[in-house]
Amino acid sequence: MLMKPQRLRKGDTIGIIAPASPPNQENLQRSFSFLEELGLEVKIGKHVYDQYGYLAGNDEDRLTDLHSMFMDKEVKAIICAGGGYGTGRIASNIDYELIKHNPKIFWGYSDITFLHTAIHGQTGLVTFHGPMLASDIGKEDVHPLSKEYFKQLFEPTAIQYTNEISPLETLIEGEASGRITGGNLSLIASTIGTPFEIDTKGALLLIEDINEEPRSIDRMLNQLHMAGKLYDAAGLIIGDFNNCVPERELSLSLDEVIDHYTQLANKPAMKGFKFGHCSPHVSIPLGVQAEMNTEKKQLIIESGIQ
Structure with missing residues (x-):
């Protein structure tokens, strides 16, 4: 059953956690002024400043911060300080009943x-x-548009992504609709075979990534293809693939790899969306209904809040 979290209001408290790698502390401190400009209060997780190798503290402590913010009645939204690596390590121990009974805005990517x-x-x-x-x-140097889309948390608003935001290119023509799912390709691929395997049936699948060679993108898309995830999808939304260039002379290009798998899927597909490790970075709700039209070069996504 689909659950939309409650909208934010000025004066609400935002919980900040670091469920993956240690965030850049200087950037984190600088970001607080933006939240204050939105009229929001800030509550920092106890372990946001921890460091355990490439993790922002051990698994138990990062999990504790996640649970604490969902339990805290004062906290109306949870925003992740950064990504990196480590969320898959805590997924099996998350209390999902706790989240189900305390639904609130949860925000991040990568x-x-x-x-x-x-x-x-x-x-x-x-x-x-x-x-x-x-x-x-x-x-x-944060882009103003990246900040602008935080406003969707205060008022239910459908997102209309067109060529006016960034040039969009059709890979497979057609119209497609369904709930929107996905995100970082590396992480999507890592869910396969786990209890948290991504469900793409009838969905618009969003993919993006950073610093992966075309051969790695090929491997991950092939895994999704063989697992039936591309075929099951209603359509494909190709986000930003930042610095995904070959490091060797003999290589397929990123475009050749993506074109190969979109043709295999043979579902409506467009690329050029500023979703991912890019600037600007347009934020969107996952799990809601969306419609993609390649002729109109547009993607319309319903509001993620109530």
């Missing part, structure tokens, strides 16, 4: 994709794929 997939699959909660505090918002 490694957070595993949590988006797990939380929605286990609870039906709509979550948000959007720029994070230390990774994006706290940077000195």
